[in-house]
Amino acid sequence: MATLLHIDSAAFPEGSTSREVTAAFVASWREQHPDGKVVHRDLAAAPLPHLDASAIVAGADDTLRGELAAELAGADAVVIGAPMYNFSIPSTLKAWLDQVIIVGHNAGPDGPVAGTPVTVVASRGGSYAPGTPREDFEFVQNYLEKVLTGMLGAEVDFIVPELTLAHSKAEMAELIPLADASRTQAFAEATEKAKALAARLAA
Template sequence: MLLHIDSSADPTADSVTRRLTADFAREWRALHGPADYRHRDLTATPVPPLTGGYTRLGRRVEREGFVPPAKVAALIESPAEAREWELTLPLITELAAADTVVLGVPMYNFSVPAALKAWIDRVTFPGAFAHPDTGESLLAGTRVVAVLARGGAYGPDTGRAALDFQTPYLKAWTGRLGVRPEHFHPVAAELTRVDVLPLSAGQEEAAAASLAEARAQLSRLAAVG
């Protein structure tokens, strides 16, 4: 199953990440079959931030050791915890069912949008992706394609690489969930606001090259599966 997630606050076709994730999904579905597909738009349907019910239930689950999601409901002790679990379980189930996840991730203030962070916080429930018998990750075979877009440039020769908190953050998070490092594919389109930002003037060619390279990388990744 392909899980397609968008998090740009811009709902229009001006959004670079939305255009690229849509192209990826179209190519993937043409090659691997259209049916096995879910699209989650975190701006149109935001994931609510965590509350105390989530953290209380999470601590109880941690004390019990590895509790598979199917057995968490039996540990719920209050309506607040039940509400939080109702919001969380469908997201866990959806991610666990995905073979490939394509994440649209605009850079907001050097990092990921709050809408995406809310989904990440909620879906990363204790033990949610651990095999109940072995503790091994259920996401060891899952591929994550992170489509990044930023107004600036953060490559190794820009002197600004240390300001990119998107890529290292997503690498750390997917790694913690048990996604293999070779299954995490960050693809960045840079200088996306070259048309409007005076600081980017004269960088039109570099912007076009970055977008073309991102498209080519995504086509290769969609073909793999």
């Protein structure tokens, strides 16, 4: 029985593109694994504390850090909703990463998370794609790819719905067709990637 760890970090419970796309991923996953398990951790509804000195010293012996590390290690796959806030990830997601990554316990190429497929839904209000004026301001994919592969040895893939603010910002009205196309593509990728991943793990 395969286990999917589902992490959401968008502040708003409704109208969040990252939440909607991760939900589509989970729905596709469940279709392939009707008897499987999905563990959902909503970091906005139940935010984790920032890492403090005592938790750093305790490492995996810290009750919360041990729980989070075991939850991650027990997952066959992970999907993370990571909207861009101020050019980076939400602080709630950073707190989860700080708590769950424990050097000497699960970090490194031979750790329990090494090779685990992690799909990140990196939504953003504008576009930070290569060749755009704000390409250099993209710190979501850059950071998460480095920390998840470099610290945990995970296998990381991204789904990137862009221009999510086009419908609510008058100055972005001309970008609505591009926003709609990006959104459609994101949902299609979520469905197909979840299906392919589920089939791969079942093989």
